[in-house]
Amino acid sequence: xxxxxxxxxxxxxxxxxxxxxxxxxxxxxxxxxxxxxxxxxxxxxxxxxxxxxxxxxxxxxxxxxxxxxxxxxxxxxxxxxxxxxxxxxxxxxxxxxxxxxxxxxxxxxxxxxxxxxxxxxxxxxxxxxxxxxxxxxxxxxxxxxxxxxxxxxxxxxxxxxxxxxxxxxxxxxxxxxxxxxxxxxxxxxxxxxxxxxxxxxxxxxxxxxxxxxxxxxxxxxxxxxxxxxxxxxxxxxxxxxxxxxxxxxxxxxxxxxxxxxxxxxxxxxxxxxxxxxxxxxxxxxxxxxxxxxxxxxxxxxxxxxxxxxxxxxxxxxxxxxxxxxxxxxxxxxxxxxxxxxxxxxxxxxxxxxxxxxxxxxxxxxxxxxxxxxxxxxxxxxxxx
Numbered sequence: 541x542x543x544x545x546x547x548x549x550x551x552x553x554x555x556x557x558x559x560x561x562x563x564x565x566x567x568x569x570x571x572x573x574x575x576x577x578x579x580x581x582x583x584x585x586x587x588x589x590x591x592x593x594x595x596x597x598x599x600x601x602x603x604x605x606x607x608x609x610x611x612x613x614x615x616x617x618x619x620x621x622x623x624x625x626x627x628x629x630x631x632x633x634x635x636x637x638x639x640x641x642x643x644x645x646x647x648x649x650x651x652x653x654x655x656x657x658x659x660x661x662x663x664x665x666x667x668x669x670x671x672x673x674x675x676x677x678x679x680x681x682x683x684x685x686x687x688x689x690x691x692x693x694x695x696x697x698x699x700x701x702x703x704x705x706x707x708x709x710x711x712x713x714x715x716x717x718x719x720x721x722x723x724x725x726x727x728x729x730x731x732x733x734x735x736x737x738x739x740x741x742x743x744x745x746x747x748x749x750x751x752x753x754x755x756x757x758x759x760x761x762x763x764x765x766x767x768x769x770x771x772x773x774x775x776x777x778x779x780x781x782x783x784x785x786x787x788x789x790x791x792x793x794x795x796x797x798x799x800x801x802x803x804x805x806x807x808x809x810x811x812x813x814x815x816x817x818x819x820x821x822x823x824x825x826x827x828x829x830x831x832x833x834x835x836x837x838x839x840x841x842x843x844x845x846x847x848x849x850x851x852x853x854x855x856x857x858x859x860x861x862x863x864x865x866x867x868x869x870x871x872x873x874x875x876x877x878x879x880x881x882x883x884x885x886x887x888x889x890x891x892x893x894x895x896x897x898x899x900x901x902x903x904x905x906x907x908x909x910x911x912x913x914x915x916x917x918x919x920x921x922x923x924x
Contacts, residue, residue, distance in 0.1 A: 543572040544874050547610060547619035549603045549634050550626035552578030552588040554721045557648055558625045560866055561675070562592075565623065567867035570874035575619055577606045588677060599766035603634045611641050621671075621720075623645060627731045628739070633656040638794035639668045644877050646673040646870065648665040650743050650906060651899030653733050655924070665896045671880060674902075675871040676747045676894040678804050680865035682839045683825040685892065686848040687808065687815040688752050690827070697811030702753050702781065702789035704807075707800040710732060711737075711775050714768050727773055735906045736773025738764065742793040742909065743902040747894065748806045749791060750901065755783040757905070757922045759890070767796045779909060791796055802862075850889040869893050902924060 546565060551558015558578070558752035565571040573600035573803045578588035582601040589599030600606035610618045617713060622638040624631060624647045638645050651674055651724045652658045665672045692698060694727040715723035723730040726740055733739050750788060764774040777798050781789035794800075807816040816826040825837040838843060853860055872893045879886040904924040912920035 542571060542616075542637065544621055544639070544775060544877060544905045545574045545617075546571050546621045547606055548573060548576035548578065548623045548625065549606070550624060550803070551663060552577065552581075552584050555625065556722055560863065561623050561625050561646075561870075562650070563863055564866035567863070568871045568874070569905060570871055570878075571621070575600065575606060575610060577601065579602050587627035590845050603752065605635065605636075607637050607641050607643070610632075610643075616913075619643065620814065621874075624648065627725045627730045628733050629653045632661060635661055635672075637672050638751075639664050639672070639894050642668075644671040644873075646675065646873055648675050648901075649747075649894075649899065650733070650898075650902050652903055655900075655907045657904040657920040658900045662896050662900055663871045671877045674894040674896070674899045675866065675869055676744060676751075676898060676902075677862065677866050677869065678744060678748055679821065679894055680750050680851060680868035681819075681822050682816070682844070682860065683817050683822065683837065684748070684752065684789060684806075684849040684850045685851055686825050686837055686844050687806070687817055688736055688754065689845040690815060691752060691808055691810070692754055696808070696813045696815065699753050699755060699783075699785060699787045699810045700856050701809040701814075702749050702803075702807070704745045704749040704789070704828075705798040705805050706741045706794075706802075707792070708741060708802060709798045709800040710796045711768065711771075711795040712798045714770055716771070727771055727775075732773060733906065734773075734910050735764075736766075736771070737775045737793050737795045738762075738779075738909050739773075739906050741781055741795065742777065742779070743905060744804065745791050745806075745907045746903060747898055749781065749789055750877055751894075751898075752806055753787070753808050755784065755785055755787060756901075757780050758782050758784050758924055760905075760908055760912050760920055762909045762920075763919045764909065765818055774913070777909070777913070779912075819862075823857075824866075847889050849893055853868070 547749040577600040623642040761780040764777040776794040777792040813829040823839040827835040875890040
């Protein structure tokens with residue numbers, strides 16, 4: 541019974557998400573960081589390794605070097621999983637190489653740079669049989685899992701309507717014209733891909749709509765905008781959705797909603813009632829009924845589903861937030877990896893984390909949204 545050994549690609553000086561991944565990986569004591577390549581700049585990678593107290597010989601200059609050298613180490617020493625926290629254009633190749641060399645992968649979203657890369661990566665995952673996790677953070681919240689289980693149980697009846705939104709305001713000005721590393725790469729089509737806002741946060745909203753409802757999108761009608769002058773990629777947009785059971789939905793994502801932070805919100809309505817969750821009150825799930833008073837479900841209570849309770853960490857009333865939700869993905873991924881390597885069957889609650897199909901559909905969302913946004917016809921079949 542040892543901790544799973546993790547290597548990290550990306551997440552060096554100036555990176556926001558790298559630290560989040562490391563905190564999440566460390567929270568449950570399941571994983572330890574043993575090696576990494578934290579920057580394409582070898583000096584910066586070395587600096588990050590020193591700050592993380594890693595052995596100098598296990599701080600590498602490139603991801604290829606790390607994977608090749610780690611594979612040569614004794615089985616009880618080398619890394620077992622790879623966490624990839626690079627910009628979008630450096631997702632596919634490291635993931636593919638890690639999987640093909642026998643390492644499990646946990647990857648930041650969106651999964652790849654293009655849909656074709658996503659399809660290719662899906663084949664690699666299926667061929668290697670390695671565990672793959674995509675960090676759609678918001679699915680890790682206990683009350684989001686409670687909402688999903690209530691929809692799945694049928695208590696709300698047939699689902700009819702889905703609303704999901706993700707408003708931000710941090711790109712309300714031409715921030716990429718400054719020294720902001722985050723704004724620079726997220727608005728650059730050479731590093732981010734063909735979508736800006738819709739790729740960065742629209743994919744989160746899309747994933748939430750399908751995760752909670754359990755439905756698949758079949759058609760979309762998108763309106764994308766570049767509001768800030770000089771910006772190369774969309775910073776605002778809205779999408780009408782049609783689902784495989786006949787339900788309809790509305791998705792709104794914006795990074796120029798001045799004053800907004802990260803209040804992801806999802807509402808799913810069925811024939812008998814609906815559920816509503818938002819990140820700014822993450823411990824609460826509102827359940828509304830057609831013929832009786834509304835109910836308030838709370839994290840950490842005895843009446844929630846096994847999926848919600850498994851992903852709760854503190855007694856009721858103690859706020860559980862973004863870092864805990866992120867850590868839930870890492871813990872479920874780690875428990876699944878450990879079970880797989882021990883020849884055991886993972887529990888259903890452990891397997892409840894985003895995977896390769898979520899990543900494939902997320903990339904399809906990006907390409908279909910951009911296609912619809914540019915089309916005169918607008919309504920576009922959701923092709924994969």
